[in-house]
Amino acid sequence: MLGMIRLGFELPGVGVSWRKTWDRALGLEPMELAEVDLCCKYFAVAMEFEVEGVDVVRKGRFVTLVDMALGIQYAGQRIAAGEDASIGFTEHEEFLHFRRGTGDQIVVTSSVRPLVAVVGEGELVGAFRLFVRDAYLRLVAEHPGLAANPTVACLRSRARVKKPGGALVWRGRHYGGMSDSAGVAAAVEALRQIGYYLERDRQPTHRVKAYRRAADTIEGLPAAEVRARRRAGTLTELPGIGPKTEAVILEAMDGATPSYLTKLESAAGELTTAGTGMRAELKADLHLHSDWSDGGSPIEEMARTAAALGHKYMALTDHSPRLTVANGLSRERRLQQLEVVAELNKKLGDELDGFTILNGIEVDILDDGSLDCDLEILARLDLVVASVHSKLRMASEPMTERMVRAIANPHVDVLGHCTGRLITGERGTRPESEFDAEIVFEACKQFGTAVEINSRPERLDPPKRLLSMAVETGCNFSIDTDAHAPGQLDWQVYGCERAEECGVTPDVVINTWDSSKLLEWAAS
Ligand SMILES: [Zn+2]
Ligand SMILES: [Zn+2]
Structure with missing residues (x-):
């Protein structure tokens, strides 16, 4: 039987000498706390790490919270990736080893004590993630400025919690209550x-x-x-x-x-088990919306979440003016957004480890294949996703011409949700638009326009038979979420799963590239 995990920490109480490690740090400038000091000097907590009644860490042992959380975070990532892992203690020579046993069992041993505990991989990884999350929350709660400290920011992760079974123990309140x-x-x-x-x-x-x-x-x-x-x-x-x-x-x-x-x-479990290989290759999301058009959250919140999900950059692609139902951006608001994004990049760049927001648009493909945006604006944007949102039932021949004209436009980089189908969800269902897919994908190849693999569960566009055809044709792809809220940014793995099934390789997926390569490609 696998052991139940208790993993948690407790702040030192009044009169305990370790309490000074909190008091002293509170008087310092949070941005200036260096990693080495955070790991060795400040924020000591009493640990609890127990598996089925056996102490993995001696109960009440004091460790520094940042050091332990970073160690646990790294170990959790390795274990989730199928590798062995260890956690060391800065002030002591002991190492805890986590090795793969049979099935998804993880065997925990110590380098200095006769300890053997067996836990399920999912339980352990889940308990580790909760520990890191709570360490971050607690540090920021005690000392809000720490959110901007680069070392502490590493702990800020909204990565999915995998089958958590570990009971997190967070007993008692901080002395004197929180400020x-x-x-x-x-x-x-x-x-x-x-x-x-x-x-x-x-x-x-x-x-x-x-x-x-x-x-x-x-x-x-x-x-x-x-x-x-x-x-x-x-x-x-x-x-x-x-x-x-x-x-x-x-x-x-x-x-x-x-x-x-x-x-x-x-x-919250894994959204899907397939597609994780491709997902790990992605550095960006190139189709997402903020509350400037029909999204639910500010640009900054989308950016912070994209960064927390492991991305290096994202393209903000709010709708074009004609899509009034989606609060599409007028020329004035678009220009204003360019300034806001520039400011945000300045503000977030350091804090989010160089993460950048690219200026993009999801531009409507008008009935005749022209674009719903003036050329001067298009030329200023980093990335243009073009999508059909109206007259989806047009006859195949004019629809093919309409799409090809947009694809051939030198400003267009990505063809968004090409069939427009809806397979489930609040908005009901909608059949695929009719067009000559061979011609459309050939045009994408000729004119250097990537075919989007849209990850929204109600779209999953293009369908697999068309996706396979685009692979055969030799197209580039962009695997995007089309997220309208931060939590939807995690849906990318749905598109990755389909990409893998249809034989898409990472090298032809434009958002596996560094931003410099992507920008060069988009500008050419
Ligand atoms: Zn769209
Ligand atoms: Zn969209």
Whole structure:
């Protein structure tokens, strides 16, 4: 039988000498805390790591939280990749080894003690991810400036939690309670994480919006006001805060992981087991929307999530003006967005390890194949996705001409969701548009336009028979989410799965390339 895991940490209480490692750090500039000091000097916690009653780490042993979380994060990634892993302790010569046993069992041993414990891979990786997540949240809750510290930022990951079975133990509260601003920061983060999991789970954006809106509301208030309202019981009088979001805020402000978040995390499994090889090759997402058009979240939130999912860059592709139902951007708003993106790149570049936002557009292909955007703007954009959104039932011949004209436009880089089909979901279903696929894909090859593999579950476009035909033709591809909310950015693996099944190789997928290569290709 596999052992149940208890993995967690506790902050040093009043009178414990380790408490100084927190007090001292709180007086310092968070950006200036170097990795070596974070790992050796600051933020000591008492560890608990137990498998079925056996101590993997001696109970109550003090370790520095950042060091332990980084070690656990790295070990978890290796184990999830099918490799063996070890965790060392900075202040001691002991190593914990994690080796693959039979099936998906992981055997845990120590380099200095007679320890043998057996755990399931999924349970262990899940418990590790929760530990890292809670370490990050706790550090940022105690010391909000740490979110911008590059070492601590490494812990910020919204990667999927795989079959978690580990019970995370987070007992007691920090001495003296959390500061107001730390409590509010923890609540904002928890509300946004709930939003992420709901979106990933295909909940409609408007339903998820309640959590994201509540996060925005309290983030915009002075922390003292949030506390005062909490005492007076008037949090729910604020716009966008109801009983459910209030419960999350109260738990988070008390230093606990909100029970709803815990529940969502436990329920979140792998979206699909296939496609992970291709997904690991992707460096970007090249089709996604923000709240500037019909997306549900600000550009910054999309960028932070894309970076947390491992991307190096993304193309922001809000809709063109004619798509008024999707709040398409007018020329003025488009120009304004270029400035906002430039500012964001300055702000986020360092914090997100060089992550960049490319200026893109999802431009409507008009009935005659011309594009719904003036040439001057198109020329200024880094990446142009062109898609058909209207007159989808046009006869095959004019539809083929319409698409080929757009594909041949030198500004167009990617042909978005080429058949327009809808196979499931809130908007109902819709058949594929009719066109001569051989001619369309040949044009894509000739004119250097990549065929998009759209990962949205209700689209999964193109269908496999057409995808295989495009592979035969020798086209380039772009595997994108077409995300309208942060949690949907994790859907890319659905497209990867189909790409693998149809024989697409990473070298012809344009978002496996570095941004410099992609930009050069897009400009040519
Ligand atoms: Zn579209
Ligand atoms: Zn789109």
